[in-house]
Amino acid sequence: MWSVVVHGGAGVWSESEKFSAVKDTILKSLEAGASVLRAGGSALDAVVESVMVLEDSGVLNAGVGSYPNLLGEIEMDAGVMDGKSLRAGAVGCIRNVKNPVLAAKLVLEKTDHVLLVGEWASRFALSMGLPALNSDRSKGLLKYRDLVRRFEEGDTRYKSNLALYKQYPHLFHETVGAVALDIEGNLASATSTGGLALKLPGRVGDSPLIGAGTYADSNIAVSATGIGEYIMLLGVGVRASQYAENGLPANTVAEKIIALLTSRFGINSGGLIALDKNGVIGISFNTPGMARGYYSSEMSEPYAMVP
Numbered sequence: 373m374w375s376v377v378v379h380g381g382a383g384v385w386s387e388s389e390k391f392s393a394v395k396d397t398i399l400k401s402l403e404a405g406a407s408v409l410r411a412g413g414s415a416l417d418a419v420v421e422s423v424m425v426l427e428d429s430g431v432l433n434a435g436v437g438s439y440p441n442l443l444g445e446i447e448m449d450a451g452v453m454d455g456k457s458l459r460a461g462a463v464g465c466i467r468n469v470k471n472p473v474l475a476a477k478l479v480l481e482k483t484d485h486v487l488l489v490g491e492w493a494s495r496f497a498l499s500m501g502l503p504a505l506n507s508d509r510s511k512g513l514l515k516y517r518d519l520v521r522r523f524e525e526g527d528t529r530y531k532s533n534l535a536l537y538k539q540y541p542h543l544f545h546e547t548v549g550a551v552a553l554d555i556e557g558n559l560a561s562a563t564s565t566g567g568l569a570l571k572l573p574g575r576v577g578d579s580p581l582i583g584a585g586t587y588a589d590s591n592i593a594v595s596a597t598g599i600g601e602y603i604m605l606l607g608v609g610v611r612a613s614q615y616a617e618n619g620l621p622a623n624t625v626a627e628k629i630i631a632l633l634t635s636r637f638g639i640n641s642g643g644l645i646a647l648d649k650n651g652v653i654g655i656s657f658n659t660p661g662m663a664r665g666y667y668s669s670e671m672s673e674p675y676a677m678v679p
C-alpha cells in the first residue's frame with residue numbers, strides 16, 4: 373500500500389477567491405506524490421515532489437508564494453526527513469532559491485549536516501545547480517515596507533484584512549507540507565515555508581527544525597503548521613514519534629498534539645498532518661481552516677478540502 377497526505381497551512385483562510393486555486397494545487401500536489409509512489413519510488417522522493425508543486429503554485433506561503441519578512445525580503449525555511457534511515461536535511465532563512473525543499477534534500481544527501489542557514493545555505497543550494505527564485509519578484513517587494521507601515525496605520529482599503537490582522541496577528545500563514553508511506557513501508561516528511569508574515573529578519577521557524585515541525589521515523593511521519601515558536605516549545609515532531617512508539621495510531625496522535633497545543637497556547641495556534649506505518653492518516657487543526665488532502669492506493673481519486 374502507498375499513501376500521501378499534504379497540507380497548505382493552518383490559518384484564517386479569509387480570501388475565499390483563492391480557495392479553488394488552492395484546492396487545485398493540493399490535488400496536483402497529491403498526484404505528484406502519488407505518481408512517485410505508484411511507480412515504486414520512495415516516500416522521501418514523493419514528499420519532495422508533492423511539496424515542490426505547493427512551492428511553485430504561488431498561492432501558498434512557500435517557494436515563489438513566500439511572505440516577506442518585516443523588511444520586505446523573502447527568507448524561507450524547509451526540512452525533509454527520511455524515516456527509514458533517520459536522516460534529515462534542512463535549510464533556514466534561505467534566500468533566492470526557488471525550491472527550498474530541494475535545498476533541504478541536498479543537505480540530507482550531500483552533506484554530513486542536518487541544517488544549513490542564511491547566506492551559506494543559499495550559496496550551497498545555488499552552487500549545487502538549484503534554480504534561483506525569480507528576481508523580478510524583488511521589484512514588487514521594494515514597496516513592501518511602506519505598504520506595511522500604511523497598513524498598520526490603517527491607511528488601507530483592506531479594512532477587513534486589517535481587522536483580521538489586528539485580531540490574529542500571527543495567523544497569516546499557509547505553510548506547506550507532505551507526509552508519505554511507500555510500498556516498501558517506509559515513511560517520510562517534508563515541510564516548507566516563507567514563515568510568519570512580518571517576522572523579524574533572521575527568524576527561523578519550526579519547519580526546518582527536525583523534531584519540531586518536521587519528523588519521520590519507522591512508525592510515523594508528521595508535518596506541522598502554525599505558530600512555529602509554539603511548535604518548537606512543545607517539540608511536536610518528537611512528541612508525535614513518542615506517542616506512535618507507544619502504539620497510538622496517527623489520527624489519535626494528531627488529535628492529542630493539537631489538543632496539547634490548544635491547552636498550552638490557545639486556539640488558532642496550529643495544525644498537524646500525520647501518517648503511520650499502517651497507513652492510518654491523522655489531520656487536526658485548531659484554526660478556522662487548513663488546506664489539506666490525501667490520496668492512497670485504496671482510493672480511486674485524491675481528496676482535497678479548503679479551507
Ligand code: ASP
Nearest residue numbers: 545547567577597598600
Ligand atoms: N510554522 C510556520 C512558521 O512558524 C508558519 C506556518 O505554519 O504557516 O514558520
